Amino acid sequence: MPHFRLETNVPQNKIPSDFSQRLCGVISKSLGKPINYCVATVVGGVNMSWGGSTEPAAQATLMSIGALGVSENKKHSKVLFEMVSKELNIPPDRMYISFLNQPTCDVGYNGSTFHEIFG
Numbered sequence: 001m002p003h004f005r006l007e008t009n010v011p012q013n014k015i016p017s018d019f020s021q022r023l024c025g026v027i028s029k030s031l032g033k034p035i036n037y038c039v040a041t042v043v044g045g046v047n048m049s050w051g052g053s054t055e056p057a058a059q060a061t062l063m064s065i066g067a068l069g070v071s072e073n074k075k076h077s078k079v080l081f082e083m084v085s086k087e088l089n090i091p092p093d094r095m096y097i098s099f100l101n102q103p104t105c106d107v108g109y110n111g112s113t114f115h116e117i118f119g
Contacts, residue, residue: 001065001107001114002027003039004080008058010088012044019087026083030076031067050094057094058084065114068101 004027008015016022023040027033050057062068062076076099081092104115 001037001109002031002033002067003041003063004060005041005043005063006058006060006084007043007046007048008056008088008090009046009048009054010044010056010058010090014088015042015044016087023080023083026079027062027076030079031064033064033067055094056088056090058088058090058096060084060095060097061100062097063100063102063107065102065104065107068099073099 004023006023020040020042023042024035024038027040028035028038031038048054048057048059060080062080068076077097080097081095084090084095085092104118105113107114109117
């Protein structure tokens with residue numbers, strides 16, 4: 001159910017081919033969610049400007065059912081910024097992460113919703 005979507009102006013061919021798989025491991029561990037529900041999407045080569053500059057930058061969204069909040073988001077932010085900065089050479093001050101804590105009824109899965117699955 002957790003989904004991390006990263007959009008960046010870093011060219012797709014400069015993004016390691018296993019980056020999304022490793023992101024799944026990071027979000028699984030940080031959120032405490034089973035990895036088989038985790039999704040990471042990395043979109044490179046986006047026409048993006050940050051502050052009028054086309055130097056490497058990114059925007060991201062982390063959606064989850066629970067495991068998000070004031071203190072939790074600080075932890076998630078730390079590990080995600082560290083990984084993105086290290087792997088893609090994007091300075092931490094050139095990326096935003098939006099956190100979306102979705103109710104179970106607003107996330108579909110396997111022809112139903114997590115509200116139906118979890119009750």
